[in-house]
Amino acid sequence: MSTMDRKITLHQPKRLEIGQGTAALLGTWASGAKRPLIIASAPTAHYADRLGLTGDVKTYSDVPPEPAVGDLEAVLAVAREVKPDLVVGLGGGSVMDLAKLVAVLWDGTDTLYDVAGPNKVKGRKTALAQISTTAGTGSEAGIRALVTDPATKAKIAVESPHMLADIAILDPELTYSVPAAITAATGIDAMAHCVEAFTNINAHDLIDGYARMGFNLVGKYLARAVENGKDTEARAGMMLASYYGGICLGPVNTAAGHALAYPLGTRLSLPHGLANAIIFPHVLAFNESACTHKTAEVSAALGLNSGTDLTQSAHKFCADLGVEMRLSHHGAKQADLADWAAEAHAIRRLMDNNPREMSVDDVTAIYNAAY
Known part of the structure; x- marks a missing residue:
């Protein structure tokens, strides 16, 4: 049964780079960024040197495998000190989900709970790059982010086209060391x-x-x-x-x-x-x-x-x-x-x-x- 006549909206990153060595292309793309903030996990932070970023680059590498609300608040606090003009998610799905949320929340007053659900994010001024280091979640392609509520253990889902990456990079070299x-x-x-x-x-x-x-x-x-x-x-x-x-x-x-x-x-x-x-x-x-x-x-x-x-x-x-x-x-x-x-x-x-x-x-x- 055909479904092609049903209304559908498809969002994709503005630019996609895929192939061996493409991580290094980020620096050229982001050449005007003065205060990049790289959000990573402990196993992925060392890839920051491959991105070719310039300016006052800061790396936050304390994202756990299943981040909760407190983990988001911790990286938001760092972002408000850095005042980034570029947020980079460098890791798997959890890292990239937090990068999305940081990019839309760091310079405003809304909390995660204010934007939970579909289409409640008001906008985004900060550029967003997603560099995947795994092959699983596909978070670099999407407009959703999930964070665990520590009280209920349920996932809080945020969905907004404002969380779509300006550039997504899929460099297979960054996955070589994945066990x-x-x-x-x-x-x-x-x-x-x-x-x-x-x-x-x-x-x-x-x-x-x-x-x-x-x-x-x-x-x-x-x-x-x-x-x-x-x-x-x-x-x-x-x-x-x-x-x-x-x-x-x-x-x-x-x-x-x-x-x-x-x-x-x-x-x-x-x-x-x-x-x-x-x-x-x-x-x-x-x-x-x-x-x-x-x-x-x-x-x-x-x-x-x-x-x-x-x-x-x-x-x-x-x-x-x-x-x-x-x-x-x-x-x-x-x-x-x-x-x-x-x-x-x-x-x-x-x-x-x-x-x-x-x-x-x-x-x-x-x-x-x-x-």
């Missing part, structure tokens, strides 16, 4: 973005094209990138897959898979990609009956067996990449699963996108199957 396990988990996250948008009730022909390109690239390149971290072609292929997944998130978004992954991230402190990898086989199989043809297309791209053994086949795909798929091995207690299921089920902004209705009992069953 194999993280490469696998983040790659599955990229795949999940594409698959969940592809099978979404809000799916659109335009986004289906990006999703197809994304999960086909994952099928072709993820195992290679895990096996050899310096396989530049595979690394570039995965960065592009991640970027396509980021495009999918804007107009369509994810569905039950990500809703189920979020409590695992906040309750177990699991990296987002790992949480999605654990959930992916179960939700793919759960949704198969509601989107048979599209699930078959995904399965073919990934080399999976559709039908009764789809869960097992998708589980093997992830496990063969080196992902530890058992929640029990990540500190989960079976007694907590029902509460986490209720929490996941309540994330209606995602669950309502799912092609097949999923009850709290269904979520609990998936968590138990993954235990």
